[in-house]
Amino acid sequence: MxxxxxxxxxxxxxxxxxxxxxxxxxxxxxxxxxxxxxxxxxxxxxxxxxxxxxxxxxxxxxxxxxxxxxxxxxxAGGDRIIPRASDARFAALRLQALCDGILDASILRIYEARYRPEPIRHQPWLDYQADKVRRALQTLEAEPQALDPLPHVGQITLACALGYQDLRFGGTWRASHPRLVQWLERFAAQVPAFEQTRIAP
The missing domain is CATH 3.40.30.10 (Glutaredoxin)
Incomplete structure (x- = not known):
């Protein structure tokens, strides 16, 4: 493939x-x-x-x-990173959707700055996207996140969403989200591919 x-x-x-x-x-x-x-x-x-x-x-x-x-x-045989049991499945898919939303909003912020000259950038639009990320990270910080021995799709996406905040926004999320910082450290220690796919800002 x-x-x-x-x-x-x-x-x-x-x-x-x-x-x-x-x-x-x-x-x-x-x-x-x-x-x-x-x-x-x-x-x-x-x-x-x-x-x-x-x-x-x-x-x-x-x-x-x-x-x-x-x-x-x-x-890979199913029921590995997408649980088959309904409660676990929809919890994983819900987390994936939330973290995909963080990424979508973050990328829109990057595109607004990259493709529009500064005089025509729309600050209310940038603020609107940034607020989505802020609310989502607050929600995740308030709800301690599990980390399965084999991370599911939601946990993989959360790691990528936090990594993207480091890549594109200087890791400013870290100061006010200590639980998520600790979670990401555990994920990185458990999943070598996280570090292997990291690129420098």
């Missing part, structure tokens, strides 16, 4: 970490993608032109990260 991704992508990082914890890394070749290039094959592999995209052995493509993680869990 081929994973089209880019090193800064937290969603691509999700897939790489999931593949590692499931023991599937050796079945996936990672091929960098340039989402801005019309000549990159990515747009033929995924009409949305987004990463991550997983190209299967038969040439079919899967996207986005949630679908790819579900496929990898299926490939």
């Amino acid at each position: 081929i994973l089209r991704s880019a090193p800064p992508s937290p969603f691509g990082r999700k897939v790489e970490i999931a593949a590692s914890v499931l023991g599937l890394s050796d079945r996936i070749d990672i091929v960098p993608a340039d989402t801005n290039s019309e000549s990159d094959p990515l747009r033929g592999q995924n009409p949305l032109g987004k990463v991550p995209t997983l190209v299967l052995d038969d040439g079919q493509s899967l996207f986005d990260s949630r679908v790819i993680l579900e496929y990898l869990d299926h490939l």
Whole structure:
């Protein structure tokens, strides 16, 4: 299989970490993608032109990260990173959705600054996105997070969401979220792929 991704992508990082914890890394070749290039094959592999995209052995493509993680869990036998029992399953999926929301809002903040000249940046929009992240992190800080021996999709996504705050926002979240800092330290110690996929700011 081929994973089209880019090193800064937290969603691509999700897939790489999931593949590692499931023991599937050796079945996936990672091929960098340039989402801005019309000549990159990515747009033929995924009409949305987004990463991550997983190209299967038969040439079919899967996207986005949630679908790819579900496929990898299926490939590994199921009930590994996506629990089968309903209570555990929906708790994991809920956490994944919350942390995907943190990432979506964070990326919108980056894009606003990257693609709009400063005179036309819309500060209320930036504040709106930042407030989503603030509320979500407050909620997570108030509810101590578990860490399963084999992290589930929600825990993997939480680690990537916090890592992205370090990458793009200078780790400013850390001072007011000590429980999450400790949780991320435990995740990093337990899951070597977290450090292996980290890139410097």
